[in-house]
Amino acid sequence: MDTIECIKTRRCKRNLTSGEIKREIIEGIIDCGRLAPTANNIQPCEFVIVNDRKKLLKLTEIVGRNAPFLKDAVFCIIIFAKDVKYYLEDGCAATENILLAINNFGLSACWVAGDKKEYAFNVAKELNVPSGFKLISIIPVGYSDKKPDIQKRKLNEVIHWEKF
Numbered sequence: 001m002d003t004i005e006c007i008k009t010r011r012c013k014r015n016l017t018s019g020e021i022k023r024e025i026i027e028g029i030i031d032c033g034r035l036a037p038t039a040n041n042i043q044p045c046e047f048v049i050v051n052d053r054k055k056l057l058k059l060t061e062i063v064g065r066n067a068p069f070l071k072d073a074v075f076c077i078i079i080f081a082k083d084v085k086y087y088l089e090d091g092c093a094a095t096e097n098i099l100l101a102i103n104n105f106g107l108s109a110c111w112v113a114g115d116k117k118e119y120a121f122n123v124a125k126e127l128n129v130p131s132g133f134k135l136i137s138i139i140p141v142g143y144s145d146k147k148p149d150i151q152k153r154k155l156n157e158v159i160h161w162e163k164f
Ligand SMILES: Cc1cc2nc3c(=O)[nH]c(=O)nc-3n(C[C@H](O)[C@H](O)[C@H](O)COP(=O)(O)O)c2cc1C
Pocket: 010, 011, 012, 013, 014, 066, 067, 110, 111, 112, 113, 114, 148, 150
């Protein structure tokens, strides 16, 4: 899949089904996250992988109505960033790189909110994250063949030439 096709076909999918996903694929996905741009090249992100069913259920309980579909994931990536000035921008760049890599590997996922959420502390506690880190996002990964019917604003509605 080429880059533009990968960007254009990525969608958040919440109806995940199980299946096998090899460790090399998981590592390939995280590798794309680690290579995202970061302000001053600080590279503040850490990526926690959760495969264990019991742990996935516990996370689903903690996150609650934001992501009931988390329990159906084959595995889940939880992104944390050191609390530096641009932690959120850096963490979001890593999140999008990861979502694109997931799409490239023919897998499905959804961006679940982290920063600013009331469950951020409990997610970090559950995963033994040391203090000084912010929860950026939670990414449940699995298989899905459903095409979500999501409307996007058209190019001519958002593009502004020379002035707004
Ligand atoms: C910062 C951020 C937080 C999000 N949090 C959630 C969430 O908690 N639960 C969820 O189901 N989707 C969440 N989403 C996914 C959005 O709902 C989704 O990206 C949006 O509807 C557009 O659909 P698309 O990703 O298929 O283009 C989040 C997306 C972003 C960028």
